[in-house]
Amino acid sequence: MSSLGFSLPIIYLLVSSLCFLSGGLWMSLPGLFLLIGSVIFDATLPFDKASHDKGSKTLLNILLYSTLPGVYLAIVCFNIEMAKSSHSISVIETIGAYFSIGLLIASTATTVAHELVHRVGNPWAVRAGRWLLAPTLDTSFAIEHVYGHHANVATRVDPASARYGETVYMFFLRSTFGGVRSAWHIETQRLAKRGGKSAWSFSNRVLSGQLMSLCVLALFVAIQGPVGALSFLAVAVVGKFYLEAINYVEHYGLVREIGKPVEPRHSWNCMHRFSTRFLFNLTRHSHHHAKGYLPYWKLQSQESAPNFPHGYMLMLVLSMFPPVFKRCMAPHLEHWVNHLATEAERTLVLQRAV
Secondary structure (H helix, E strand, C coil), rough: HHHHHHHHHHHHHHHHHHHHHCCCHHHHHHHHHHHHHHHHHHCCCCCCCCCCCCCCHHHHHHHEEEHHHHHHHHHHHHHHHHHHHHCCCCCCCHHHHHHHHHHHHHHHHHHHHHHHHCCCCCHHHHHHHHHHHHHHHHCCCCHHHHHHHHHHCCCCCCCCCCCCCCCHHHHHHHHHHHHHHHHHHHHHHHHHHCCCCCCCCCCCCCHHHHHHHHHHHHHHHHHHHHHHHHHHHHHHEEEEEEECCCHHHCCCCCCCCCCCCCHHHHHHCCCCCHHHHHHHCCCCCCHHHHCCCCEEEEEECCCCECCCCCCCHHHHHHHCCCHHHHEEEEEEEEHHHHHCCCCCHHHHHCCCCC
């Protein structure tokens, strides 16, 4: 029965689709639930330290893959209502709607994509992951994250590892552009090794990924008309920003010497129950980086790793206010420096202060 805890995302997607079709302020409800409800649940429910490896693997995979149709159902319902109410929707309702769909995509589509693109031996899983990344114009994440970030995590060369003192807004720009540049470099090297293929062919997964995003753009335009192009860009930017905010908090301030093994101490872990179940164990990020090949149900909570003081959503909210976030994380980083870091890593922490 513990496997059913991972049904939360698909239930959320179905209810969100109904909210989008209901229009008005109902369209704000999916975002408000994650913003307020998840914070309350994480604060009141006991920590989740249990192993999730005893459930049905078939059910656990079904719950994971069901996110793909669930996300696109929500996107279609959002577009239908936006097209129908284009002349009557208020500014507040519009902001709430875009806040909800952006947060929905970041919390469900991107989370599941992160799991699927790691299944490099299964092309169908990787392809599904890329379609989940397409609404945020971020299919290059499937390349850079697996082959770049996991090799370079917590080092100076990794665009997706936030440095001590860096704000989420500066990180968003550095990680976004650095990630695309890294993905392009990885792909050109791969193609060069495969008979010297041109980087400008559609064998380049960076380029073919943009075609996938264009298909999502076409979906928006088909339902909303020309204004759908602007709507798609708004959704993509909001969703991408939340994705990078997740990247930001997951590695903030932690460092590693280049060439040294990646260990659980190089990522922030989270034991909060709602975040763990809703995000398919993304919260067990320390174990994921130590053993990135494991499926989500085999990831274990790492009490000895650096742990968040709060659940994921509250950490994301705090990151929007840099002075507050820095004060919140300061004692936890100090503990990491004094009890978990090597002598060389302690020196790197001081060198990396922005």
